[in-house]
Amino acid sequence: MNCREAVDHLYEYLDQELTPEIERAVRQHLVDCQPCLEQFDFEEAFLKFLQARCRSRCAPSELKRRILHELFGE
Amino acid sequence: MSDATPPRASAPPDDRRESFEREALVHLDALYRVALRLTGNASDADDLVQETMLKAYRAWDQYQRGTNAKGWLLTILRHAFINEYRRRTRHPETVDLDAIEPFAVFDEVQEEDPQGRFFDQIVDDEVLRAIDQLPEQFREAVVLSDVEGLSYEEVARILSVPIGTVKSRLFRARRQLQAKLYDYAVEMGYIKGSRA
Numbered sequence: 001m002n003c004r005e006a007v008d009h010l011y012e013y014l015d016q017e018l019t020p021e022i023e024r025a026v027r028q029h030l031v032d033c034q035p036c037l038e039q040f041d042f043e044e045a046f047l048k049f050l051q052a053r054c055r056s057r058c059a060p061s062e063l064k065r066r067i068l069h070e071l072f073g074e
Numbered sequence: 075m076s077d078a079t080p081p082r083a084s085a086p087p088d089d090r091r092e093s094f095e096r097e098a099l100v101h102l103d104a105l106y107r108v109a110l111r112l113t114g115n116a117s118d119a120d121d122l123v124q125e126t127m128l129k130a131y132r133a134w135d136q137y138q139r140g141t142n143a144k145g146w147l148l149t150i151l152r153h154a155f156i157n158e159y160r161r162r163t164r165h166p167e168t169v170d171l172d173a174i175e176p177f178a179v180f181d182e183v184q185e186e187d188p189q190g191r192f193f194d195q196i197v198d199d200e201v202l203r204a205i206d207q208l209p210e211q212f213r214e215a216v217v218l219s220d221v222e223g224l225s226y227e228e229v230a231r232i233l234s235v236p237i238g239t240v241k242s243r244l245f246r247a248r249r250q251l252q253a254k255l256y257d258y259a260v261e262m263g264y265i266k267g268s269r270a
Contacts, residue, residue: 011244012241015219039180042183042184045193046190047220047248049194049196050251051221051223053201054107054198054202054217054220054221056198057106059102059106060106060120063120067099067123070124070127071094071131
């Protein structure tokens, strides 16, 4: 697998959406290719950052009370 | 023997409630986060989530226990949003992605900050604002995949689009978000940047 092919699979690799065979090929390329590894690490860090920043919100407890009341009359 | 027996007997009320609490209500936070990003405001998000839960409870006998409740609930939520909220909710001005030249942020920062440490300085509200400015089709793909962690297949099913469409929307949405947050980080002085 060359750099171009590896980068084409970048997000599918990080999202764990590749077939085992292609995933192995990408992983092997990353072992052999420092520049691609850096780029994959950067994108992975970005996706983790995105999720961490967005998952801090929770449903307000007042909403939960309202829903329980509507559903079960409590 | 009578043929009048219903094909599926409703669960007794206690079981019904207990299974709904265990399998559906546990996803309340996820539904709320998605609703917030779709509607753009807390009061509509509250109403949308409440309506989704009521619809889901009414239809609970049609849900196959132990399958993907989160995906099932999000499908109900999205339909309710499209049918009842989309027309009247106001989102911040969205941008036409085709009009913007996408650039790979990594290429800009690989000398200065290849690990993307500058992202860590960007606060929640700024990230959420950037997501809210994405066109709706891209925004929902990012929220379902990147925030809620659903698979391509689950996202495709909820949005009723092919998996290939999910991939291309995600690709473009992520690049756009990166570019926006990079520009913000340069503006704030978190990183020098090389595009100025």
